[in-house]
Ligand SMILES: *[C@@H]1O[C@H](CO)[C@@H](O)[C@H](O)[C@H]1NC(C)=O
């Protein structure tokens with residue numbers, strides 16, 4: 016999937032409102048003001064002209080010169096990224112890879128730094144790579160009848176959460192080579208193990224939208240079936256498939272110029288006579304698909320968490336959940352997924368994970384996020400992706416008017432281990448706290464203990 020079109024970043028200026036003129040007094044300055052305003056406009060126009068004249072040869076030079084030099088030049092022109100972009104990526108505002116049948120966007124690492132579209136994306140990519148996050152995020156939007164064509168990933172498992180629409184997915188796993196197929200609907204998660212061949216067709220009437228997490232923080236390596244086929248010598252393909260008509264049949268395949276990664280041929284109705292969107296047996300389906308929306312809700316004063324994960328617990332879980340958990344745990348480097356809803360004014364309190372990096376996607380709402388690295392704080396809105404390395408304390412507060420909803424991935428196929436701030440305060444003896452904070456021991460009795468878990472609390 017290469018460059019298609021790009022929505023130029025739209026930085027908006029906030030024009031300041033000037034206070035209203037006090038009556039009378041200022042009138043005699045009106046003409047003077049008009050004059051000054053005109054002068055200002057002339058100066059601004061002149062400066063803009065000057066900027067264009069001085070910058071355009073520079074930009075042209077960047078195009079012509081080598082990659083590394085170009086990157087250095089860009090850094091001089093734009094400011095260096097703020098440190099928050101190590102943890103924040105405005106994925107929804109990033110470059111849209113537009114294909115016939117859909118759109119793909121990324122929050123990822125690029126091996127060649129000139130392949131980043133902005134310095135902020137570079138800060139994020141390099142941060143996930145340097146931390147060994149083993150996660151890359153992407154959104155995949157597919158139009159009705161569009162198809163993410165059969166393909167496989169060399170170096171990553173794929174975990175997805177369907178945000179909207181209905182997608183018929185087929186998975187061809189290793190021997191005994193049976194296809195597992197299933198109609199996924201919104202709120203369900205999919206798990207596509209590394210190197211399994213799979214396809215996704217949007218079968219509903221509305222667009223389908225996935226948030227996907229790939230378990231690599233290198234570049235994702237993918238091969239589409241059509242690309243492999245056209246790269247195979249025709250005689251070899253004929254020998255392999257042994258079609259009626261032999262190589263002359265193989266010769267009738269014509270590779271289109273346009274990338275078919277997510278395709279939607281205009282003459283689809285002529286091509287496809289009969290489609291049957293079958294569903295495999297439930298035990299097979301449960302290895303790859305799980306209805307996270309319908310699973311148990313863990314309720315806290317300020318919100319609700321639901322999980323698609325492995326747990327050591329064997330009893331009390333529905334069979335389909337046990338099958339899915341086992342499948343996650345049996346494969347290497349899989350992810351734990353969760354949806355987290357934080358009510359208005361709720362806060363996921365400061366905490367860190369012992370055994371996983373965290374990557375999340377904001378479905379809706381507005382959050383204030385803090386990461387315990389150089390006191391970094393930032394705001395997240397829908398379509399943003401965040402990343403927190405293992406062991407780094409962080410908090411997420413709902414600062415919007417409505418509910419805040421996120422899909423979160425944790426890089427562990429084991430039980431997630433977490434420690435919250437109020438828990439480590441309660442479990443450290445108060446005389447140790449007194450010594451640490453240079454405060455009287457009794458003062459620490461002011462910090463209450465709670466019966467109910469305060470993971471997501473309210474003021
Ligand atoms: C999957 O969805 C399609 C489109 O709505 C429908 O025609 C088909 O019957 C569904 N398949 C199953 C097994 O439910």
Ligand SMILES: *[C@@H]1O[C@H](CO)[C@@H](O)[C@H](O)[C@H]1NC(C)=O
Pocket residue numbers: 098388389
């Ligand atoms: C924190 O800031 C210092 C000084 O600006 C910088 O050298 C360091 O890399 C930063 N640490 C992180 C984790 O961003």
